[in-house]
Amino acid sequence: MLTPRSTRWLSGLLAALVLVGCRCDAPQRPVSEATSVDAAKDAPRRREPEAVRGLPAAQARPEGFRRGVSLGLFVSERDPRARRFYYEQLLDEIREVGATDVSLVVRWSQRDVQATAIAPLEGVTSGDDVLTEVIALARARGLRVFLMPILHLGSRRRGQWRGTLKPVDEVAWWASYEAFILHYARIAAAQEVELFAVGSELVSMERQAERWEALIREVRGVYGGELTYSANWDHFEPVPFWDHLDVVGVTAYHELSQEPDPDEQALVAGWRPFERRLKRWAAAQDRRYIFTEVGFPSHSQGAARPWDYTPRGEPDAALQLRCYRSMFRVWNADPRLTGVFIWNWFGVGGASDRGYTPRGKPAEQVIRRWYGR
Template structure:
C-alpha cells in the first residue's frame, strides 16, 4: 500500500516537475537546449577515416581565402564546416590555407596585411574545424600580385627588387609573427615561410626570418618554389621541406593529348632536376584552366581559350600519376575558393574552377586509391 501511495504521489507531482524544468537532459529540458545551442555554435565536421600520420602522403587542396568587409563569425563557421566536409568527402587528409598579403610595388621595402587578408581570429576558426576533422593543416601566406602589376604589367612576386632589402626582410618577419603564433595555437603541422619569391631566395637574411619563426612555431617550416626555379637551380632557402608550384608548360601538346603524353611531359621536366623517387617533394599547387590551349601555358589563368573540361581532367590525371610514380610527399590541388558555393559547381563563366567538372572526380579517385 505504501509503495502504491508513493507511485500515486509521484504521478501527481510529475506535471509540476516538468513545468519547473526539473527533467534530465535526455528528456529535452534546459540542459539539452543548452547543449543543442552549443553544438550549433560549434558544429562537428565529418571525420577523416584515416588521419595523416608522419610518413603518409599529404593529399589535399589549397584553400584560397580573400576576405570581404563584414564577414562574420557565423558565416565563417558555416562555410568552414561546408568546406571541410567537402574535402573529407573527396578523400583528402590535408588542407593548406593560402591567404594574401600585400606590398606597394615591385621596389617597395614594406609588406603587410591588406583589407582582404583574413583576420587571425577567422583563420583560427577554419583551422579548428579542420583539426576537428583530422585534416593535416598548413598555413601559407602568398603575396598578392595586383599592386605589383598595377605599376608594372610584367611584375610578379618572383621579380621583387626592394629598394632596401634589409628593411623588406624586417618588415616580412614582423608581418609573419602573428600568423606563426596562430599556427602554433591551432594545430598546424607546416608553415610556409615564403612562396615563389624567386628574386629574393638567395638572400642570407632568410636565416634570420626562419630562426625567428622557429622560436614561436615548432612544426615544419617549408618554402614553395615556382616550377621553373625548382628545375633550374638549387633553392637556398634553409627550410625543412620544399614544395613546388607545378605549372610545367608542355608547348608541343595540343588539346587532344593523352594522359600518357602529359605524364611523359611532366616526367621530362622533373628529370631536369633529378630522376627517380622524390619523397621529400610536395606538389603544392597543381591546377590548370579548363580551356583549350592550356597545356602550353597552364599558369595562364586568363588565357582566353574556349571551355574544355577534358583538358583539365587529363592534366589532373597526369599529375596524380606522376606524383604517385615518384613517391612524392604529397599533392595539393589549386584551388578551392573559401567562399565557393560547393554545391553549385563552377561559377558561371569561370574556366579555372574544377568544381562540378570531370577533374573533380579525378581528385576523389586519385586520393581514394593512393597507396599509403
C-alpha cells in the same frame, strides 16, 4: 540546417566569389557503402565514373603522405555571414574527396615590385579570428593543416609578379616581410599547425641566403612544427636554404603543351622534362618533396599556361580533366613525392567556370581516385 532562404543566399555568394578567388557548383557525393555482407552482395555494382576510366589504381602511399587540397581564405571580410557558412561547406567537400590535409592560404599585399611595405589586403585578407576558426573547422573534420602565407602585388606591369620583386630598400622590405611571416608563424604555433611555409615563389629574393636563414631561425623560435618553402617549378634547384627546412616544396605549374587541344598522351609527354629534372635533383640531394601547389585552370589555355590565374580562353573542363589524368599517370608511383596540394578548392566552379577549382567538374573524380575515394 539549410533553409530555402539560406540556400538562395549561398548561391548568390558563390557567384560573387569568381572575382576574388578561383571558382563551382554542387559537388559529387560518394555512394554509401553497404554495411553488411548480404547487403553488399545485393547492392548493384557501381559503375566506374567515365572521368577515371582507364586510369591505374592509386599506388599505396607511406603513412603520413599528404593528400592535400589548397583552400584560399579569400571571402571578403565585408560579409561576415560568409565566414563560417562558406568555409564549412568547402572543408566538408575537401574531406569527402579523400583529403587528409588542407593548405590554408592567406594573402598580404605590397603596392608593386619596388615597394617595401607589406600589409593585409583590405576586403580580401581574412582576419586572424577567421583563420583560427577555419583551422578549428578543419581539425573537426580530421584534416591536418598547412598554413601558407603568400604575397600579393597591388599593381604590376607585364611580366611582373612576386617572383620579380626589386624593393628600393631591401632592408626595409625584409623587416616588413619578417613581420608578415612571424605574425602567421605565431598563429601556426598557437593553433598547433603541422606545416608552415616561410615563403612562396619569391624567386628574385631567394639568392639572399643569409636573410632567409635568419628568418627561418626567427620562425623556429616561435613555431615548433615542420617548415617548408614553396619554390617555383622552374627555379627549385638554386634555392640556397633547403638544408635549413624540413620539407622541400615545389609548385608544379610546368607548361604541358602548346597544342590547341592536346590529348592525354601529349600531356603525359609534356610532364616528362619537369619529371626528369625534379627526380634527378631530388636523388642527387637525397631529398623528398611535396607539391605545395598543382592545378590547372579549366579553360583552353590551361595546359599551355597552368601558372596563369587570369582566364584567357574559353571554358574547357575536358582539357582540365585530361591535365589531371596526365598528372595522375606521371606522379602516381613516385616514392620521393610525399604530398600533393591541389590548387585550389575555393570558388564557384561548375561546367562554365574557367578557374582552377575542380569543384563540380570531371577532374574532381581524378582527385577522388588518387586520394582513395
